[in-house]
Amino acid sequence: MGFRMANIDGRAALVDGVHYYDVETTSAGGVPSDPMEALTYADELSELQATLDTSEPSGRLADVTLDAPVPRPRNCFGIGLNYADHAAESGMELPTSPVVFTKFPSCIVGPTADVEMRSDGVDYEVELVVVIGLGGKDIAKKDVWDRIVGLTIGQDISDRPVQFSASPPQFNLGKSFDTFGPIGPYLVSPDLVADPSNLRLSTKINDEVRQDGTTSQLIFDIPALVSYISHITTLTTGDLIFTGTPDGVGVSQGKLLQHGDVITSVIQDLGTMTNRCVRVSDYATP
Numbered sequence: 638m639g640f641r642m643a644n645i646d647g648r649a650a651l652v653d654g655v656h657y658y659d660v661e662t663t664s665a666g667g668v669p670s671d672p673m674e675a676l677t678y679a680d681e682l683s684e685l686q687a688t689l690d691t692s693e694p695s696g697r698l699a700d701v702t703l704d705a706p707v708p709r710p711r712n713c714f715g716i717g718l719n720y721a722d723h724a725a726e727s728g729m730e731l732p733t734s735p736v737v738f739t740k741f742p743s744c745i746v747g748p749t750a751d752v753e754m755r756s757d758g759v760d761y762e763v764e765l766v767v768v769i770g771l772g773g774k775d776i777a778k779k780d781v782w783d784r785i786v787g788l789t790i791g792q793d794i795s796d797r798p799v800q801f802s803a804s805p806p807q808f809n810l811g812k813s814f815d816t817f818g819p820i821g822p823y824l825v826s827p828d829l830v831a832d833p834s835n836l837r838l839s840t841k842i843n844d845e846v847r848q849d850g851t852t853s854q855l856i857f858d859i860p861a862l863v864s865y866i867s868h869i870t871t872l873t874t875g876d877l878i879f880t881g882t883p884d885g886v887g888v889s890q891g892k893l894l895q896h897g898d899v900i901t902s903v904i905q906d907l908g909t910m911t912n913r914c915v916r917v918s919d920y921a922t923p
């Protein structure tokens with residue numbers, strides 16, 4: 638059981654091999670086409686995925702451009718310093734409670750979107766992204782996996798000068814420039830992932846591997862993060878949590894992103910996401 642969902646021209650589609658299957662068409666109207674609405678039909682999507690062998694494909698993945706699998710989350714959270722090696726390279730103490738910030742939902746873009754940079758201080762951070770299914774309040778750790786509809790790859794792109802310009806630092810703006818939240822390529826239901834607590838994740842910039850870690854290094858694991866946040870704010874279907882990045886970010890190596898760089902993000906069982914960096918105009922200084 639389980640399903641692998643993409644967003645093609647604003648319509649939810651299931652993916653199998655080289656083909657995609659529009660969910661509304663394939664389900665004869667049983668599952669809505671809107672990718673946000675489709676998230677509330679996880680059981681139906683799993684059943685539909687199991688029938689794809691005998692269904693007519695809607696087309697070939699190679700012929701289409703994928704949009705963000707979760708295009709309009711109500712809330713989007715990021716977790717800072719959630720890998721010990723990354724906290725160390727940042728010169729920070731290990732956090733004793735989760736460092737939670739906002740990525741504005743307006744920064745979310747698809748898995749092949751260009752990253753538009755407005756300074757020479759922009760950085761990459763590959764992250765496992767959790768997608769909330771049935772939301773709610775005060776979710777117990779033991780119940781968290783029942784509330785997660787899927788996992789996907791994310792890049793928590795960060796403009797370091799803006800992230801650290803205020804004192805004390807406020808991460809939200811520097812991590813929320815338009816295009817700073819590529820996610821995808823697919824939303825993968827948790828039952829198709831062998832072990833979410835031990836997934837290898839990496840970033841390559843052009844041909845150079847910069848990050849290579851595993852989610853087993855998370856300081857606050859997924860049940861802890863979802864439970865903690867849900868005791869503060871009600872979680873809603875489609876809310877996203879970027880769960881933190883392993884070591885190897887550019888700022889710690891003096892290797893920030895440059896115009897034309899290609900970011901390749903890979904997470905085991907979830908696929909590969911490729912985004913090109915484009916240096917656009919500068920932002921206004923206050």
Ligand code: ZN
Pocket residue numbers: 715716717762764793879881882
């Ligand atoms: Zn991050």
